[in-house]
Amino acid sequence: MSTSRPDHEVALDQVLPVLRRHASEVDENASFPSESLTALRTSGLLGSVIPSQHGGWGMSLSQFVETAQLLAGACLTSASIWAMHCQQADALARYGNQGFTDEILPQIAAGQVYLASVTTEPVKGGHALSAHSAALHSDEYLSFDRKAPVVTGGRHADGFLITLRASATAPETQVSLIYADRSQLRIEQSGDWRTLGMRGTDSVSLHLKGKVPDRQVIGGHGGFREVAVESYLPMAHIGWSACWLGAAKGVFAELVQELRRPGRRGGPQLSSDLVRERLARIRLDLELVHSYLQRVVSEVEQCWRAGQSVGEPVQQIHLNSLKLCASELCYRAVDRMIELAGLSLGYSKDSVVPLERCLRDLRSASLNYSNERLLTVTGAMTLMDRSVRLA
Amino acid sequence: MSDPWDAQFEDMLRPVLQHLPPGEPLRPDTDLAQAGLDSMGTVELLLSLEDHYSISLPDEMLQSSTFSTPESVWKAITAVRDQGAEA
Numbered sequence: 001m002s003t004s005r006p007d008h009e010v011a012l013d014q015v016l017p018v019l020r021r022h023a024s025e026v027d028e029n030a031s032f033p034s035e036s037l038t039a040l041r042t043s044g045l046l047g048s049v050i051p052s053q054h055g056g057w058g059m060s061l062s063q064f065v066e067t068a069q070l071l072a073g074a075c076l077t078s079a080s081i082w083a084m085h086c087q088q089a090d091a092l093a094r095y096g097n098q099g100f101t102d103e104i105l106p107q108i109a110a111g112q113v114y115l116a117s118v119t120t121e122p123v124k125g126g127h128a129l130s131a132h133s134a135a136l137h138s139d140e141y142l143s144f145d146r147k148a149p150v151v152t153g154g155r156h157a158d159g160f161l162i163t164l165r166a167s168a169t170a171p172e173t174q175v176s177l178i179y180a181d182r183s184q185l186r187i188e189q190s191g192d193w194r195t196l197g198m199r200g201t202d203s204v205s206l207h208l209k210g211k212v213p214d215r216q217v218i219g220g221h222g223g224f225r226e227v228a229v230e231s232y233l234p235m236a237h238i239g240w241s242a243c244w245l246g247a248a249k250g251v252f253a254e255l256v257q258e259l260r261r262p263g264r265r266g267g268p269q270l271s272s273d274l275v276r277e278r279l280a281r282i283r284l285d286l287e288l289v290h291s292y293l294q295r296v297v298s299e300v301e302q303c304w305r306a307g308q309s310v311g312e313p314v315q316q317i318h319l320n321s322l323k324l325c326a327s328e329l330c331y332r333a334v335d336r337m338i339e340l341a342g343l344s345l346g347y348s349k350d351s352v353v354p355l356e357r358c359l360r361d362l363r364s365a366s367l368n369y370s371n372e373r374l375l376t377v378t379g380a381m382t383l384m385d386r387s388v389r390l391a
Numbered sequence: 392m393s394d395p396w397d398a399q400f401e402d403m404l405r406p407v408l409q410h411l412p413p414g415e416p417l418r419p420d421t422d423l424a425q426a427g428l429d430s431m432g433t434v435e436l437l438l439s440l441e442d443h444y445s446i447s448l449p450d451e452m453l454q455s456s457t458f459s460t461p462e463s464v465w466k467a468i469t470a471v472r473d474q475g476a477e478a
Contacts, residue, residue, distance in 0.1 A: 171410040380434040384453045
């Protein structure tokens with residue numbers, strides 16, 4: 001009797017060694033992980049969340065989260081690029097115009113189209129639900145002139161999902177989401193990406209000008225709020241949290257293996273109560289993020305299956321709390337791993353365990369979709385849930 | 392025709408509708424999200440309504456459908472007030 005493994009598991013066998021092999025040089029040279037992206041394209045993983053009728057794998061949210069963790073355990077930069085691509089692909093698949101999705105989704109599933117997201121804007125920072133640059137309408141086309149300070153993979157993407165103010169007279173909170181192919185855009189790079197960590201995401205500043213037909217509007221004119229609340233933001237918070245957890249878990253596994261290596265000399269003594277207490281504290285943080293991630297994923301899956309909104313205050317509090325706790329606890333766990341491992345095994349770039357890189361990468365987690373703003377919103381929403389309905 | 396709500400209701404609602412021009416009348420079916428009511432504005436509105444009318448909207452009422460139009464918000468307030476009066 002033959003048992004066939006799911007496509008994505010077979011794909012991961014091919015892709016993970018490539019990501020692992022290039023993770024260090026991607027960070028060292030601050031270079032985009034092109035080899036990893038090629039492996040993701042050819043493996044079929046770019047089509048993970050594309051429905052099967054369009055040639056994708058129609059992955060469930062749980063499978064997406066497991067895959068993100070495994071990829072991040074090999075290379076957090078590549079995993080984040082993949083998770084953000086899947087976030088765009090999910091929005092296109094759910095809210096795209098059918099005539100257009102029939103064309104674009106099979107291309108994404110075939111690995112021909114890697115998607116980048118253009119939601120940041122100089123005047124508004126990372127505030128996702130507003131836009132300043134307007135879509136100018138004429139003859140079933142809309143044109144735009146848009147600056148974006150941070151576009152992950154912006155120089156490498158084949159297609160872009162771009163937020164625009166719905167029209168020249170629309171308020172900044174009335175936002176349209178459009179798809180633009182690279183061939184429909186004039187792109188100027190206006191700034192570099194030179195950062196402490198996540199150095200290979202090549203999240204450059206771009207100035208984009210273009211014109212696209214109305215059929216490339218996703219979720220209708222001015223319809224971004226619904227796309228964001230029901231797809232974009234849940235996918236982002238869940239995807240990033242899974243990536244951060246996967247990275248922290250990955251280095252912890254390597255650290256424990258190194259600590260148990262026969263013949264290891266120097267460093268933490270495994271018989272020490274202090275060492276064991278530190279191990280337990282790290283494990284505790286990872287256990288908490290893992291279980292809360294599973295819980296929120298199952299809540300979102302339940303809402304999606306029942307056709308219910310995930311935009312009610314209680315679901316928003318849970319999704320925000322996931323992003324907040326994953327960004328803080330995964331970073332803290334890796335910081336504690338360095339404390340435990342000491343200067344050479346923990347703090348050094350030349351360590352056999354890449355804790356130093358992981359700490360720098362995870363430092364971005366609280367800044368990426370700023371925790372400060374998310375806490376303010378979550379605090380306000382908490383006042384709307386007097387009975388404290390916990391996840 | 393007089394408004395279905397009292398004057399103070401409109402005084403509390405207008406400041407959280409960033410996109411409703413001052414001269415434009417507030418209709419019972421005005422789409423509050425389109426008029427600029429966001430999640431933070433909803434919280435501000437809730438707090439001022441509860442304080443002014445001395446009521447507590449139960450959690451099950453605190454969903455987007457309650458805050459979709461002036462009429463739906465006013466209905467929620469009057470329902471809770473009437474319940475309080477009966478009790």
